[in-house]
Amino acid sequence: MKNPSxxxxxxxxxxxxxxxxxxGETHQLVLTGSPRRPRWSWKGSFQSGLQPGASAGGQPVSDGSTVSxxxxxxxxxxxxxxxxxxxxxxxxxxEAMKMEIPVKAPKAxxxxxxxxxxGDAVARGDTLIALEED
Incomplete structure (x- = not known):
């Protein structure tokens, strides 16, 4: 599909x-939730169709924390x-479902x-790293 930009x-x-x-760059989007409450992970940060900034566990990600x-x-x-x-x-x-998923910093x-x-086992939405602003 094409868009002017x-x-x-x-x-x-x-x-x-x-x-x-x-x-030309390959990206992975992890989709979770339901059609009525969609959520997706893009570059390690969770987004929600109904609650912007919410993680899978319902905790805000605007604080800079990264979650699984x-x-x-x-x-x-x-x-x-x-x-x-x-x-x-x-x-x-x-590693999940035989795939390596990079979890990235949502901000500097x-x-x-x-x-x-x-080696730690993690659940969806578990905090991995806490990040503070410069």
Whole structure:
């Protein structure tokens, strides 16, 4: 499909993961919820069709916390307390349904607390890393 400023197409749909090509780059969107209360994870931050800024667990993500987009196992933690990070930087990689899902910083800031370690089991909506503004 085309838009004057965006060229995108669906590459794969293996529920709950939608793989898209946007301007030649591949992205994954994790869909959860129901048709009446849709939620999706884009680059590690949860969004909701009815409650903007809500995570899967109902906690706001505007505080900069990153949450797990689905149940899985922490494969890698790429940040530690005190690290300065940029918006979109991968902080944690979660394995779920045989896929590696990067969980990215929703904004630039400093890592306040890391809540998980490699090998930890996480549930959808669990806080992985707390981020404070610069």
């Amino acid at each position: 965006l060229d995108w197409k669906i590459l794969d749909w293996a529920a709950p993961i939608l793989t898209l090509s946007i301007d 987009p689905m149940p899985g196992t922490v494969l890698e933690v790429r940040a530690k307390p005190g690290d300065e990070v940029e918006e979109g930087q991968t902080l944690v990689v979660v 800031g400093i890592i306040a607390k890391v809540e998980v370690a490699q």
